[in-house]
Ligand SMILES: Nc1ncnc2c1ncn2[C@@H]1O[C@H](COP(=O)(O)OP(=O)(O)OP(=O)(O)O)[C@@H](O)[C@H]1O
């Protein structure tokens with residue numbers, strides 16, 4: 001199964017996807033964690049430059065690149081699916097939908113970019129207020145993260161999309177351990193334990 005950990009800036013996606021990976025491996029469940037964007041690939045390097053303000057692209061181009069970055073990893077994803085029971089995605093195509101909508105792109109256009117990639121079985125949205133996210137100090141904010149107004153928009157679109165698409169929303173302003181417990185509860189329920 002594919003579990004996606006989603007959320008805005010500093011929501012705790014890296015923390016929680018790593019804690020989940022560790023917990024599943026401890027239970028002897030074969031698990032592989034992917035991170036998107038993957039900044040190490042050729043397309044990923046372009047995305048990094050864009051987010052750092054060193055490249056300029058129209059929104060259509062950056063959202064195509066963000067999807068292309070997943071297509072670059074398709075063979076690795078398929079291979080990982082063969083070898084593991086669970087794949088965890090620290091962001092996946094759901095991010096492109098939310099950020100793309102916030103950037104004025106159409107839903108159908110955005111969804112077509114990722115059509116054909118292995119689908120998510122469970123999407124967990126880590127919900128934090130924009131205030132809480134900003135209090136989790138970060139020195140180098142990227143192009144999308146610098147704009148507070150944009151981040152408020154992202155938070156709103158995440159919530160409405162989660163409702164429409166039945167993503168599991170978890171209050172991520174709680175402690176790391178409490179959020180992890182909630183994620184484990186959701187996972188157990190999903191697999192019928
Ligand atoms: N539940 C929590 N409570 C308080 N601080 C947290 C919590 N979860 C994560 N943090 C802290 O917030 C910061 C961001 O966490 P993390 O890198 O996991 O978030 P992220 O969603 O992956 O961020 P980004 O999208 O910006 O890469 C880190 O310093 C982390 O230790």
Ligand SMILES: Cc1cn([C@H]2C[C@H](O)[C@@H](COP(=O)(O)O)O2)c(=O)[nH]c1=O
Pocket residue numbers: 036037051066067091092093095096097099100142144145
């Ligand atoms: C995968 C993906 C990401 N984005 C956006 C979301 C963030 O603003 C950046 C990535 O930053 P992070 O600190 O490395 O999480 O890119 C997007 O718009 N579309 C996507 O598919």
